[in-house]
Structure formats: structure tokens, C-alpha cells
Amino acid sequence: MSDLTQLRREAVAAPESGIVAVINYAREREGLIPMWAGEGDLATPDFICAAASASLRAGETFYTWQRGLPELRQALADYTARLYGRPSLPDRFFVTGSGMQAIQITLAALAGAGDEVVCFGPAWPNFAAATELQGAVAREVALDWTEAGWQLDLQKFKDAIGPKTRAVFVNTPANPTGWTAAEATLRAILEIARDAGIFIIADEIYSRFYYSGGRAPSFHDVMEEDDRIVFVNSFSKNWAMTGWRIGWIETNAAFGDIIENLIQYSTSGVAAFMQRGALAALEQGEAFVESQIARAAEAREIFASRLLATNRVSMTPPDGAFYAFFAIDGIADTRAAAFRIVDEAGVVLAPGTAFGQSGHRFLRACFHRRLDEVETAADRLVDWIGRAA
Ligand SMILES: Cc1ncc(COP(=O)(O)O)c(C=O)c1O
Incomplete structure (x- = not known):
């Protein structure tokens, strides 16, 4: 009855999002800082x-x-x-x-x-x-x-x-x-x-x-x-x-x-x-857009500078968008690392495996959030990198 061959080949072959598995793992846990999503933390004005x-x-x-x-x-x-x-x-x-x-x-x-x-x-x-x-x-x-x-x-x-x-x-x-x-x-x-x-x-x-x-x-x-x-x-x-x-x-x-x-x-x-x-x-909406961009610029600076100070991270601060895409020395399996980072650092990231073959070594963090949260997330990750990598 539920034979998938009855469905269109392209529909059945559509890949599962590589981000969703991590989100499902983290969902409903307390105290996590969600940086996996492609969105900011503010509601619509x-x-x-x-x-x-x-x-x-x-x-x-x-x-x-x-x-x-x-x-x-x-x-x-x-x-x-x-x-x-x-x-x-x-x-x-x-x-x-x-x-x-x-x-x-x-x-x-x-x-x-x-x-x-x-x-x-x-x-x-x-x-x-x-x-x-x-x-x-x-x-x-x-x-x-x-x-x-x-x-x-x-x-x-x-x-x-x-x-x-x-x-x-x-x-x-x-x-x-x-x-x-x-x-x-x-x-x-x-x-x-x-x-x-x-x-x-x-x-x-x-x-x-x-x-x-x-x-x-x-x-x-x-x-x-x-x-x-x-x-x-x-x-x-x-x-x-x-x-x-x-x-x-x-x-x-x-x-x-x-x-x-x-x-x-x-x-x-x-x-x-x-x-x-x-x-x-x-x-x-112009004032709102400008305030969002100004906040993202500060968040980018905080997040990138703290991670780079570990000397264990490969990343150039992004020229645009609101993601840090970084590799950690010694971490090859970023999918497994994303699950560990949920458990051991309380931060939810998207594994680079979600973004195609060329992204495998990297993790993506969306830094478009409240600055105190971005600071806490960066500190937790720095601590985790020191312990785990
Ligand atoms: C590069 C890019 N294009 C398009 C979209 C789609 O945006 P939406 O469908 O929310 O309008 C996204 C969302 O993350 C994106 O990152």
C-alpha cells in the first residue's frame, strides 16, 4: 500500500534537509542558543x-x-x-x-x-x-x-x-x-x-x-x-x-x-x-532595516573575533549575510560535532554537510540575534573548542 515507487521519482529522491536532524535533536531542550536558523530573533514590527x-x-x-x-x-x-x-x-x-x-x-x-x-x-x-x-x-x-x-x-x-x-x-x-x-x-x-x-x-x-x-x-x-x-x-x-x-x-x-x-x-x-x-x-520599514543591519554588524564582530582568538578556527568574517561559516581544527565530521555541540556547549549550529560537498568541514552559525546571546554563544563555543577539539 505504502510503496514509494508509486510516487514521482524526483519527489522521492528529494534530500532530507541536513539541518533538520540537528534541530529535531535539540528541539524542546531548555537553555540552548539556537543559531541554526536562517532568521533573526525579532518578531515582525x-x-x-x-x-x-x-x-x-x-x-x-x-x-x-x-x-x-x-x-x-x-x-x-x-x-x-x-x-x-x-x-x-x-x-x-x-x-x-x-x-x-x-x-x-x-x-x-x-x-x-x-x-x-x-x-x-x-x-x-x-x-x-x-x-x-x-x-x-x-x-x-x-x-x-x-x-x-x-x-x-x-x-x-x-x-x-x-x-x-x-x-x-x-x-x-x-x-x-x-x-x-x-x-x-x-x-x-x-x-x-x-x-x-x-x-x-x-x-x-x-x-x-x-x-x-x-x-x-x-x-x-x-x-x-x-x-x-x-x-x-x-x-x-x-x-x-x-x-x-x-x-x-x-x-x-x-x-x-x-x-x-x-x-x-x-x-x-x-x-x-x-x-x-x-x-x-x-x-x-527603512529605520527597522537599518537597525537590524547595525545590530548584525556588531554581532558579526563579537562572534568572529572571539572564535578567531582561539587560533583553532578557520574563518574570514563574512562580507555579507548573517552567518559565520567556520571550520575547527581537528573536527572533520561536522554532523557529529553539531550533535556534540548541542549536548556539550548548549548551542545549536547547522553542520556544513547540509550545504553540499564543499561545505563538509564547516559549521554555520546564524549570528543575527540579541548581542548578549551572541556573546554567550561565542563564549560557550570557545570553551568547547578548548575542551573538545
Ligand atoms: C539564500 C536564500 N535565498 C532564499 C531564501 C528563502 O527565503 P524565504 O523563502 O523565507 O523568502 C533563503 C532563506 O533562508 C536564503 O537563505
Whole structure:
């Protein structure tokens, strides 16, 4: 009766998240500091929640625009124009039910059986898993770990492109490594993609969490409007809305009807009240975003400096995003180490095994938390490294 061969091969083959096993182990234990998640510890600000509940109370409970409320699409265009200093029009924007759904819709538009999609690893595992669910093959190009940080070897990227390649995921700043492509690197990637005729799926959702001042370099800085680039983005991180599940796609307006169809045949649009919350986030949320980034910068400094002072840790403080991705001398099995760290240090980390072959030696800590907790977590880890490694 419960024979899995009855189900679609790609669905059965989808990998279990390498992070979930550690979370399940740690769940419901007292006194742990959770640094495994890809989110901060603050709840969504009141002004965003108030806009959503006002919308519900006003009766905005009906089917809505597939592409998103016109006001929200306009606000997304204005936000993008402000952030990147170049004009943008609402017909390039499509509201989706999370960044993850933006990725799924983009893949549904670009890649299927027989196709390949490149991603740079160590990578957030959902890129490869979502690609393979579409029936396409995910091909990892490993970033190189050097004392100066993670580096992309452009030749390796070129070599990974073949006749079946349809697209490349470029996640910058990256989860989990914090690798942030310089503008020259983005230009080079764009040139290679143009020459090969492949799409860039640009995941710049952490672009505001950039620690050299301002925002991270973006494909917006180097592209032409009709380049084959699909930006997948999200309200989750900037506005502390991970539980809402709302994001967006930005791409060439010429693909609008296709994307609208793909939205129609999946969620049929994002609930209007959520979109009102998102609109409030864009219109009134700047001070909140800036305060989050300032706190993450302090947390990064505390966490990285304490771990590096042990002289037993390999890591460069991340250029962007809010994760420390570090290796501990003498620790090869990071999955086993993550369980031990729960028991012996009271800190929950994500093992590098969750982020592909190139991440195996590393552990990921999300430092986007209250500073006193980050200090305690760093002290506990330093103590554990002294005892255990
Ligand atoms: C690189 C990256 N892209 C996309 C997402 C998806 O964000 P969400 O589905 O919460 O909007 C995440 C979440 O952790 C992420 O790290």
C-alpha cells in the first residue's frame, strides 16, 4: 500500500534537509542558543502587522491580483530604484508566496528534464533540491576556501557550462559562506552567461546585510534591462517576516504573462492582507532595516573575533549575510560535532554537510540575534573548542 515507487521519482529522491536532524535533536531542550536558523530573533514590527490586520478587518479577503497588488508592485519598483540608483518600472515585478516560491516559479519557467542548472557551493541546499524537483540536474561549482575568504574561480564556472545548461544561481551575499561577489566578478559572470546564452537566477536577498557600508554590489549595477536575469527576493530577512511567506520576482517585463500563469497554477496569488503588510514594510520599514543591519554588524564582530582568538578556527568574517561559516581544527565530521555541540556547549549550529560537498568541514552559525546571546554563544563555543577539539 505504502510503496514509494508509486510516487514521482524526483519527489522521492528529494534530500532530507541536513539541518533538520540537528534541530529535531535539540528541539524542546531548555537553555540552548539556537543559531541554526536562517532568521533573526525579532518578531515582525507592529506597523507591518497592523497594516495586515487592518486589511483583513476591511474585508480584503477575496481573490487578488496574480502578479500582486498594483500598489505593492509600484512600491517594489520604487524601492529597487532607490536601492540601486536606477529607474525601475512595476511591470518588472511579481509578488510570490516567499523567496522559495520565487525560486520554484523561476525554475518552472527555465529548467526541466534534461536541463542543468549551475550553483556555486557551499550553497543553501534549496537551490539544488528545487532544481532536481523540476527534473533538472544541479551542478555544483565549488568556491575555493582561501585565507582571504571564499573565491570563485571563473574558469571552473565556464567549464561547468555545457549544452544542457539553462541557468546559474548566483547568491550574493551568500548563505552560508558570506561570499559576496565584487562588481568586477558580477560583470565577468554576466559576460560568461551572455556568451553561453544562459539565465542568471540572482538571489541577492541579503544585499542589505553588507558590512563594508551601503549595500552589496548587484547585477543591477552591471546589467542591461533585457539581460537574461531573474532576481528572486524576499521580505523574510530585511523586515523580519520569515513566517509570513512573501517574496518577489523581478525580471524582464516580456516574461510577465508566463510568470502570471505559473503563479495562477500554483498559489493563484498572495493573500491581499499579506501584501498590505509587505507594502507597509517597504513604505515605513527603512529605520527597522537599518537597525537590524547595525545590530548584525556588531554581532558579526563579537562572534568572529572571539572564535578567531582561539587560533583553532578557520574563518574570514563574512562580507555579507548573517552567518559565520567556520571550520575547527581537528573536527572533520561536522554532523557529529553539531550533535556534540548541542549536548556539550548548549548551542545549536547547522553542520556544513547540509550545504553540499564543499561545505563538509564547516559549521554555520546564524549570528543575527540579541548581542548578549551572541556573546554567550561565542563564549560557550570557545570553551568547547578548548575542551573538545
Ligand atoms: C539564500 C536564500 N535565498 C532564499 C531564501 C528563502 O527565503 P524565504 O523563502 O523565507 O523568502 C533563503 C532563506 O533562508 C536564503 O537563505
